[in-house]
Each structure stands twice: as structure tokens, then as C-alpha cells.
Amino acid sequence: MWSTRACESSAKSGRDSEMTPLERVRDSADRLLDSDVYYSFRSSRVTVVAAAITAVLFLAALFAPWITPQNPFDPGSLNLLDAFTPPVWADGGSWKFILGTDDQGRDLYSAILYGSRVSLFVGFASVTFAMILGVGLGLLAGYMGGAVDSIIMRVADVQISFPAILIALLINGVLRGILPREQFNDVAVFVLVLSIGLASWVQFARTVRGSTMVEKNKEYVQAARVIGRHPVSIMVRHVLPNVMGPVLVIGTIGLAVAILTEATLSFLGVGVPSTQPSLGTLINIGQNFLFSGEWWIVIFPGATLALLVLAVNLLGDWLRDALNPKLR
């Protein structure tokens, strides 16, 4: 699998300091294209399609304000007379609203793109939060051992026997009880991030703890300890980079789960408020109009959500296999 070009380029990278920035970019691009991870990516058609779908959805969400006709978060741009317009190919549809409108006259195409933004933001933020918390606690437990280890891991054991959605619901409910009602809508997104993040740190912690326990007995860590580096510095600068591999895989699959959890909470009415709908909120709104025949309000956001989660799941599956040395 290692072509001569790869050997050349890796030899070239030894002279890192002599290269111009442009050469350096080209060099790392060459190395990426020659790596076996890229090879396994290219040879799996499903993965390429999943990556393309994910990229399109991410970009569409990112550039939503420039590619949508309407800002659905701005009540001023909505017209109640446009409510319940069916999609363009159905009777009474118009090109102004390609996918139709909801009960408040929101253009569904715009609302879906803006909603994906909210969903993706909550997904990324809560996975990042869970990752920082889980990796931190896992490092601590694995490196320190003893009482610290048993306390952290007992908490993890208890938590993992309950489904994440239940824990997220509980944290959400408690914060709802503590915060005054008027303020709650303003911070609803952050409450979501907090509750989903707190509900899903255990997997990161378990994995990192396991690999930390292997790493800490290796010579480089002992050497760092002998020259008297601070334990925190050893954990972060030396052990952490060597245990991050599996974290990436858990993070990708965690992203799909976090997006789903957010959608579920929003669907249940305890997520983001309906003034700034996420995909789950849109489905929740659409559910009310199932029986009156306005199926498009629920189907299009639902399809987008399913597509997004499926694509991210497929990417995560592929990443897990590609980074697993046993399968090579």
C-alpha cells in the first residue's frame, strides 16, 4: 500500500523547516491522499456517499442565511396568510415556498436549514463538552488510580446503567425547576448542551481510562516523571496525545447520538423553544397537523434528520473500522 511517493514525501517531511508554506501544504495533502485511511475511504462507496451527504448538510446549515429566501427566526419576515402552503408540486403550491410552509407561514426549506444549524450546534457543543469532561476524568482516573479511580468509575458504572436520554431529561427537568420560567427560553439551548453532555461523558472516560492505564507504565511517561514534570503536564502533554485515537471514533458516533437526543428532547417539548426551532421542534410542530392532512410539515424535517443521522452514523462506522489496526 505504501507507494514510493509516500516514502519520498515522508522523507521530505524530515526537512520540514526548509520547505515553503505552499510546499508544506502540498506535502501534507500528498501524504493524506497516500495514507491507508484515505485508501479505505475511497474504496467504500457507501462511505463516500455518506461523507458527501454530511458535507452538503453541514455546508447548507453553515451558509443558511445566504441560500434561503427567509429568516424563519425573525417573526417580522413571516406572513400568516402564507400558512399551510403545500410543496411546489402539489395543488396550490408555489415556487416561493419549495417545500411548503408550516402553521405560522414559515418557509419549510428555510426553517429546515436554520433548524439543522441549531441541531448541529447543539450536537457539536454537547459532544465537545462530553469529550472534555470524559477525557479529563478518564485521564485522571487512569493516571492517578486508587481512590480517585474508584470514585470516578463507580459513578460511571451507575450512570451507564441508565439510558442517556433519561439522564438528559432529568437534568433538563431539574434546571427547569431551578431557573425562573421567563429566563429559561433564553438559555434553553445551553441547558440542552449541558444535559446531553453530562449524560454522555461515560464512554469517553471509560475508553481513555483504559488506554491511559496502558500508557502510564511506558518508558516515556516514566522518563517525564523522573525529570520531575508536574503530573498535570505529563497527563496533558504526554499521555493525552497517545490516547486520543479512539476518542475520535466515539466522538463521531456520539455526534449522531447527540443530534438524535437533541431532536428527541425538542420533540418532547423540553428542548429548544418553538421560536428558534431545531429539526426536532419542527417535527413536534408538524405532528399537530398530521390528522388535518398537512403531511409536509413533519415529513421534510423528519427526512432531513434521518438522513443526517444515518450519514454521520455511517461515517462513524467506517472510521471505527479504518482506525482499527486489527482489521487491516
Added chain:
Amino acid sequence: MIALIIRRLIQSIVVMLTVALIAFTLFRFVGDPVAQMVGQDTSLEDRAQLRERLGLNDPVPLQFARYVGNTVKGNFGISYRIGRPVGALLAERLPATLELSFVAALFALLVGIPMGIYTALHPERWLSKAFLTISLIGISLPTFLIGILLILLFGVVLGWLPTFGRGAVVDLGFWTTGLLSVSGWKSILMPAFTLGMFQLTLIMRLVRSEMLEVLRTDFIKFARARGLTPRAVHFGHALKNTLVPVITITGLQLGGIIAFAIITETVFQWPGMGLLFLQAIQFADIPVMSSYLVLIALFFVIINLIVDILYHVVDPRLRIERQVGAGQ
């Protein structure tokens, strides 16, 4: 065996006490219980009296002990939102949730295991590939979306099945059941399918991967060499040995089913505990929330206990290992 049961029992009690502590903290410190119980015009003296009478001035450990005592006796306090004892509310709704969970679990097992066996025995047939594709979609589609799609198809478009509620319910005195009437069966079909779908895909994938692994082992080759019929090899030898992990995971998933019932009950307006819990979260009804938490934890702990014990009963290797260990 007895030592194992005792050890697990102690562990379970510790977990339950931890959960009770969390529930108690919620109950006692989130919001002011007195303010929730009295009207606006109650004088400060009356409030102080009530506070004294409720024992809110006692030391916190004593209050906790009293809380545990009350909970064990089934006295969960009074709902802020409905104004009735939480114990009675939960008892009314318990049968609905348990019935739904039971039918869903049965469905997942009865369909999931044969599907898993089929895909393992005939990995190349198109039907196996179809099953696997369905399972991937089943994992990526959120539960509530499956429910909504079912409602749209069978409830709205075809009009075959009722879309909400339990149908006609028969009161048996200690238990209310919907399984004795035609409308009850019609009502439970869609919710049970929705709830069981995720577990079904999980069980199917698990049975498939375990069975593929077992089919590769030497004793299967030997059984074939002895000239046993494929039927005896597959079901008498291979299947028997795949069932150990299946029992574990299924048992643990049973708790998951009860938790995920929250979502299904919301979609189908199923009058169970999950729906009650969700409404409690929306209204920050702390007594209902904390009692539900304790009850669910109890379910989880009991299920985990039974699975642990079952595991030792089913897998003789675990018993032999311990006997050898004890003999030395």
C-alpha cells in the same frame, strides 16, 4: 451462588440509596416545598407552622431517613400539578407502561432472534442484506419519527388503527389491562412496534455477530464431522451458545424499553408513567419527577440483579471457574 447474590444485593442497595439521595435533594432543595403547597395569602406564621409540621426544620440526615422510610412505604408525597398522592398516580399508570414494554420486548425477541439466525446462516442471500439494511435504518431513525410515520400511514391514510390511547380497558381490580379487548389489541400494535423496533435491530445484530463467531469454532466443525444434521448443529449447538450474551443484553435493554416508553407514550398519548413523567418535567413537578426516578431506578436495579444471576445459571463456565478457585 448465595455469596454472589448477597454481594449483588448489597451493591443494589447502595445504588438505590444513591438514587434516593438524589431524589431527596431534588425534593427538598429545588424550589420551596412550603411555597408550593400553600396559597399566596398564607401568613408567615402559618408557613412557619407548616414548615415545622412537615419536619423541614429537622437536621437534613434525619429528613433523608424519613424520606427513605416514606418511600419504602410507598408514600411519595403529593403532586404539585395534579394535587393527588404521587403513589396513587404512579400505580394507576404502571399497568399501561408495563403492558406496552412487555409486548414490545416480546415482539423484539420473537422477530429479532429469528432474523439474526437467518442472517448468520445465510449471509449472502438478498433477504439477509435487506434485513441488515432495515436494521441500519432502524438504528438511525429516531423512535418518535417511526411512530409518526406509522400514524400517518395506518392511522391517517389507511385508517386501520387507532392513533392514540389504550382502547377499551378491562379493570381486574389490581391491574387494568387493554389486552382483553379487540380495541385494546388494535391500540397497542403501533406503540409496541415503535418501541420494539430499536431493540429488534439491536437483538438481530447481536444474534448475528455472536452466531457467526460460534459457527467458526472447532466444536461446530466437529459436530458437522460427526454427521449431525445441519438443523441439530445450528439450533442444538450453535444457537444454544449464542444465547448467553443475548440474554444479558436483552435483560439490560428491558430497562431501556421502560425508559424509551416516555417517547412512545408521548407520540401515541399512551396513558402510562412516561407521559406522566414528561408532563412533570414540563411543569417542574418535583415530587412526580423524583418518585419516577426512584421507581425507574428500582426497575433497573432489579433487572440488573436478575440478569447477573441468570448469567451464572446459564453459563456453566462461570460456575466451574469459581469452584476451581475455591478448591485451591
